[in-house]
Amino acid sequence: MRELLETRSAGLVGRDGAAAELESLLRAKRLVTVVGPGGVGKSALAAQVAGRLLDEPWAAAGTADLAALDVPGLVPHSLARALRIDGSPALPQLPALAAEIGRRPVLLVVDTCERLAEECAETLEQLVEACPALHVLATSRIPPAAPGTFPLAPLAPDSAVPLLTSAAREAGAPDDPDPDLAYRICASLDGLPLALRIAAGQLAHREADDLLTLIGRPGQLLDLPAPMPELPHRLRTLRGSLCWSVRLCTPGERLLWARAGVFTGPFTRADAVTVCADDRLPPDDLAVAFDGLAAHSLITPVPSGSGAFRMSAATRAYGKQMLELLGEDAEFRRRCLAHCLQEA
Structure with a gap:
């Protein structure tokens, strides 16, 4: 495990403060999920913090990458395999794993939870509640419906x-x-x-x-x-990373992502409704999609506190290409220009 963590954290730069804060939070909360956009360094940061803790007297330690897992019921099996723990065959996998861990000090790193975000959150929360010495450090592009998140932003x-x-x-x-x-x-x-x-x-x-x-x-x-x-293949290019995010989005979120790519600067929720809403994406559906893109860190708040959001250049470029494939680029560029001229 140590060699794997060292490989994943190799070359991590500019995150000393974040690593110290994350380690402190993990010790206090025992279940922490590092959340942020693809390519921001969640896995590397988690690996560095876990590597710092490996010298402590854990009864077991392991890391599970759930990127390839698409069956929700297999999450407990993946965690048990990562820890090399075989629970009682007479019990369902999650109770068996919890019983085997018991009160022993165990360190578990769970990477790429976003494909099964809800199942991961429920499973990890139940394990930590049942096992008072278990520490879990997870990563996800989607914030879990559970306490203990650690937002990781791009570098200044x-x-x-x-x-x-x-x-x-x-x-x-x-x-x-x-x-x-x-x-x-x-x-x-x-x-x-x-x-x-x-x-x-x-x-x-x-x-x-x-x-x-x-x-x-x-x-x-x-x-x-x-x-x-x-x-991993999904992180070898920006397109690969953004393609992974597309797979996590709902149809409404994908459509708004494509249409909002016409904005060249910050835009508000009201701007998005004016430019991007239509019969395919009514205002109420657009509001839900807007919140979804924000949760995925595909749009991020502008620091000024004005209520405006922005897309990174790469995310916007990917959105524009999706809009071209939909055959809607000319229409929504026209609508954006008309809106900007009206607001000027």
């Missing part, structure tokens, strides 16, 4: 620049990028660690100013590979 530019620079060196870049250009690259990529690592890979054979020009065309950025072959 000042923290993102060291990640870009160190990742570029690892990728073989001949020189460190100019600090001003590095800052602008990080800001353009919204501080998302996966996007920063993809950009760093490009610095091995591009000048920083050329890369900044490329980032200005985010549709082309979607398919560039991250120089980290150990990453």
